[in-house]
Amino acid sequence: MVSMRKIIAYFYFSISLLIDIFIIRKKILIVIDQYGRLGNRLYLFAQLIEYSKRTKREIWMPGFYDYADFFESFKDNRLTKFPIPIKRCKFFLTKEYFSFCQKLPAMINYSRINKWFLFVSFYSDNDGNPFEKLMKCSKPCILFSGFIFNNFSLSTKKSKKEIDEIFIPNNKFFHDIKEPIQKLLKNSNIIVGVLIRQTDYREWNQGRHFYSSKQYAKILLKFNKKYPQKNISYFIASDESQDEILFKDLNCIIRVGYPLENMYTLSKCDYLIGPPSSYIGWSSFYGNIPLFSITSENDLPCFDEI
Secondary structure (H helix, E strand, O other), X not given: OOOHHHHHHXXXXXXXXXXXXXXXXXXXXXXXXXXXXXXXXXXXXXXXXXXXXXXXXXXXXXXXXXXXXXXXXXXXXXXXXXXXXXXXXXXXXXXXXXHHHHOHHHHHHHHOOHHHEEEEEEOOHHHOOHHHHHHHOOOOEEEEEXXXXXXXXXXXXXXXXXXXXXXXXXXXXXHHHHHHHHHHOOOOXXXXXXXXXXXXXXXXXXXXXXXOHHHHHHHHHHHHHHOOOOOEEEEEEEOOOOOHXXXXXXXXEEEEOXXXXXXXXXXXXXXXXXXXXXXXXXXHHHHOOOXXXXXXXXXXXXXXXX
């Protein structure tokens, strides 16, 4: 049974959307699903912020609600929109907001007002360049599902500073973000950040980017041996517990879990090594740090430019 609270929430959001579109005359893009985890959603949000700045179309990202508390910009404003609204809506739960947006296609079709809405779905590179359709759209509201892939990404050079400010972590995470860096700097002058991603990578894409802990250790030990003149330490972020004996010959800190803290600690390193992943990709983007993507256990990263 649908609760009275949800009925009131749906009514409130419906009226708000109609006022925005037909009275205030806003142009809006609403992401009506959740694609992937933190890295994917940050990347998608950043791309849509750039798109918004180019088109003046407001972005609604309700599916970001479960990460909103991670960031200063959204911790007290769970509606996760860009531009970030000044007015706060605290009565309704963020899940109700997301649930409403998920049901929008059915609601619009039922009410027969779909001529003012464009439905856009992109789930693979075979779907083409999403921005070709998004840039040309003149309808008041776009309902977007899927993901914007690397092959079609917009340059965020002009909006990078604003994106960085929007995704400053919540102050409560600062200590855990900085602590590993401060410890490693006591006895080294170069910190290499490493992502060991194993849980979902065992099965995802037929295990194409899965590497065992021994394989990661082999890569890092070869890398460390290549630069004996450099005083290197390693911050290793992992999603599974590791056998620390494998890494005993490295000056390192291994931290398991801590999804936001590890991502932003990686962003404070001097160089990054990891499998292809939007998680460490965001760390590289946010911190403007070189990233070496592992494609084989025989890879030997190189950071001569540092």
